[in-house]
Amino acid sequence: MKASPEGVLTGAHYLDGDHACAEGALAAGCRFFAGYPITPSTEIAERIARRFPKVGGVFIQMEDEMASMAAILGAAWGGVKAMTCTSGPGFSLMMENIGLGIMMEVPCVVANVQRGGPSTGLPTMVGQQDMMQARWGSHGDYGIIALSPNSPQECFDRTIQAFNLSEQYRLPVFVMMDECVGHMTEKVVIPEPDAIEVVPRRLSPLPPGEYLPYAANGDKVPDMVTAGEGYRIHTTGLTHDERGYPDMTAEAQDKLVRRLRAKIDDNAEKIYDHECKRLDDADVVVVSYGITSRVARAAIDAALDDGLRVGEIRLITVWPFPAELIRDLAANTKAFVVPEINLGQMVLEVERAAAGAARTIPVTHAGGWVHDPQTIYDAIREGLRGNAAPRKSARKPRKEKQP
Amino acid sequence: MIDFEKYLRIKKFPLIWCAGCGNGIVLKGMLGAIDRIGLDKNKITVVSGIGCSSRATGYVDFNTLHTTHGRAIAFATGVKFANPDLTVLVVTGDGDATAIGGNHFIHAARRNIDITVILYNNWIYGMTGGQVSPTTPHGMRATTAPFGNPEGSFDISRLAIAAGASFVARGSVTSPVKLSQYIEKGIRKKGFALIEAFTPCPTAFGRQNKMGKALDNLEWIKERTIDVKKADALSPEELEDKLVTGILVDVEKSEYTDLYAKLVESVRDIPVDLHIPEREVVPASIAVAGGEEL
Numbered sequence: 005m006k007a008s009p010e011g012v013l014t015g016a017h018y019l020d021g022d023h024a025c026a027e028g029a030l031a032a033g034c035r036f037f038a039g040y041p042i043t044p045s046t047e048i049a050e051r052i053a054r055r056f057p058k059v060g061g062v063f064i065q066m067e068d069e070m071a072s073m074a075a076i077l078g079a080a081w082g083g084v085k086a087m088t089c090t091s092g093p094g095f096s097l098m099m100e101n102i103g104l105g106i107m108m109e110v111p112c113v114v115a116n117v118q119r120g121g122p123s124t125g126l127p128t129m130v131g132q133q134d135m136m137q138a139r140w141g142s143h144g145d146y147g148i149i150a151l152s153p154n155s156p157q158e159c160f161d162r163t164i165q166a167f168n169l170s171e172q173y174r175l176p177v178f179v180m181m182d183e184c185v186g187h188m189t190e191k192v193v194i195p196e197p198d199a200i201e202v203v204p205r206r207l208s209p210l211p212p213g214e215y216l217p218y219a220a221n222g223d224k225v226p227d228m229v230t231a232g233e234g235y236r237i238h239t240t241g242l243t244h245d246e247r248g249y250p251d252m253t254a255e256a257q258d259k260l261v262r263r264l265r266a267k268i269d270d271n272a273e274k275i276y277d278h279e280c281k282r283l284d285d286a287d288v289v290v291v292s293y294g295i296t297s298r299v300a301r302a303a304i305d306a307a308l309d310d311g312l313r314v315g316e317i318r319l320i321t322v323w324p325f326p327a328e329l330i331r332d333l334a335a336n337t338k339a340f341v342v343p344e345i346n347l348g349q350m351v352l353e354v355e356r357a358a359a360g361a362a363r364t365i366p367v368t369h370a371g372g373w374v375h376d377p378q379t380i381y382d383a384i385r386e387g388l389r390g391n392a393a394p395r396k397s398a399r400k401p402r403k404e405k406q407p
Numbered sequence: 408m409i410d411f412e413k414y415l416r417i418k419k420f421p422l423i424w425c426a427g428c429g430n431g432i433v434l435k436g437m438l439g440a441i442d443r444i445g446l447d448k449n450k451i452t453v454v455s456g457i458g459c460s461s462r463a464t465g466y467v468d469f470n471t472l473h474t475t476h477g478r479a480i481a482f483a484t485g486v487k488f489a490n491p492d493l494t495v496l497v498v499t500g501d502g503d504a505t506a507i508g509g510n511h512f513i514h515a516a517r518r519n520i521d522i523t524v525i526l527y528n529n530w531i532y533g534m535t536g537g538q539v540s541p542t543t544p545h546g547m548r549a550t551t552a553p554f555g556n557p558e559g560s561f562d563i564s565r566l567a568i569a570a571g572a573s574f575v576a577r578g579s580v581t582s583p584v585k586l587s588q589y590i591e592k593g594i595r596k597k598g599f600a601l602i603e604a605f606t607p608c609p610t611a612f613g614r615q616n617k618m619g620k621a622l623d624n625l626e627w628i629k630e631r632t633i634d635v636k637k638a639d640a641l642s643p644e645e646l647e648d649k650l651v652t653g654i655l656v657d658v659e660k661s662e663y664t665d666l667y668a669k670l671v672e673s674v675r676d677i678p679v680d681l682h683i684p685e686r687e688v689v690p691a692s693i694a695v696a697g698g699e700e701l
Contacts, residue, residue: 023681036489054681057674062488062667067514071481074474074511078454078482081472082489104475231470231486232493234449238416238465240473249419249465250473 007200011059021159021186022047028163035061036086038075044183045117048089069094073101083230087113103142111170115179117186120371130183131371132345147268150178150323152293168203184295217248224267277320286315288387293319303380330357339387343367427621429580429606436587454483456503460527477508501528501542516570520663523600529608537611573598575656579605
């Protein structure tokens, strides 16, 4: 269906990524936001606090991030689209109820504007260190969806996409922004409402009595109902059967947890979103995401100017990870170069998928600033030497001046 | 005579609660209150956290949400805002609501959001086998306070009053009729309502403290409770070990979802300045319709 015109700020704007994310939520039909202030995500909450009352939406600043995450799950069960935003320390606190959202299969969106960690780390400075936390941060086994925008325009677009995926697959979806993308200001074009596709809640066509809350459809996702509509269902964080009632047996656990995993794995082909360039004859492929994909641009352009055959994969859905894509390329590629503002997280996935068929060269950065493109360029050069070359130099990022 | 079965998921019986547990009496009091008010089952949402009392949601035939430890009230805040027409009840315990969930408890009271919290206070963590809770009286034993609780305990009702709740009542399973009346008044109240219900846990609390049989556990509660009207005549010293029951607070004050609805109404026709940070400047060349006025 198309976006409701109410709340869509059609036109060209000059916005930072946080504000664009807020506008994306409005356009997607989000009408409940619960959050807790934390740099560098607070501007999302601030804009929503101003914008929501005008469209009848509810903004509430909760007492902490556990409460924020709990409140958006409650609101989603009450029938509205809901989101929260945070950064590393708050993301850690939300993990508990993110797990509940996965177990209860609650559609909602969490925007994490990443900063340098661990702990309080670098509150005002960039990091991409929560990528593995996004995948594995809550306890137990499950599948997850996470998107990584690389511009304010994408903060708008990908937030809508996150809402759509959350409704389609019924789970919390992460928008893994970073401080640079969140705070950079660029032109953001918000289309006409008619041009914005939004996925409505997948409400069950079955009447009360016939409806089973956790009986999955062909895509392994169950349909939903809204509290107050006569279904009187029970939902719990305990392992449950198709009726939603606790069933604490190894059999019920196996059936439920495998489905929670499979509903992402089996639909991954439909969920994947990435930009690929010049992969056909690439000797080296640069795999990047978020702000780092734009820093890598300079290094790749320089390498192309040198006549090197460099391909690019920009991950938009970082989770699920497109392992097949990497696996297929590895046979004909000398190396994958993976720059990221952490000490090597998504590179582990690339390495796993490449399975030794091609070299994997991490270009690490501990956070606080973006890479010097030279380090990425050097790694590309390093990659051209193939498996025989020593890896040491590429692992060591250059010392660089702080801004 | 109330037909309690129409509010229960009888197929889910028997209950997990132990013999001698008072939780069923509190639950019955809640169902009686719902029946007397005449609420539509479809329009009731019951949210619970983790613990013995929180398992109540599995047995009652409403919209029921069994959430995470301590977070039921925060979860309920979202439910209430998403659909203010729903009657939202929270079933919780002393540990769930005032230890791990203490922050959510006081802030919901401060906001005076229209949620009725029925808090089963049995002075112990029952489900995990009898650990010390924020209400375990000083000196009494728990598996994690084997030499007696060295800490002081919360007076939960006074905590809620101080935080701003508009209705606070304390009852006991030893006076089930009154307890049910308090719950009824709490549900009828437009605002944050707390009904703290004393309920015995002979298995985890009574046994460790050598309180005798299940009936003796009820006697222990009975001896300690005193009605607020009688308590008014006593000195603080005389009240030291007493548990004051009755309606402790019942005031009219603005309710949060109402206030928010008024806020929405008040801003509907006024432009909102989106010029929040300095860096957000819309150059005239690309500013278009819709960019200024919202």
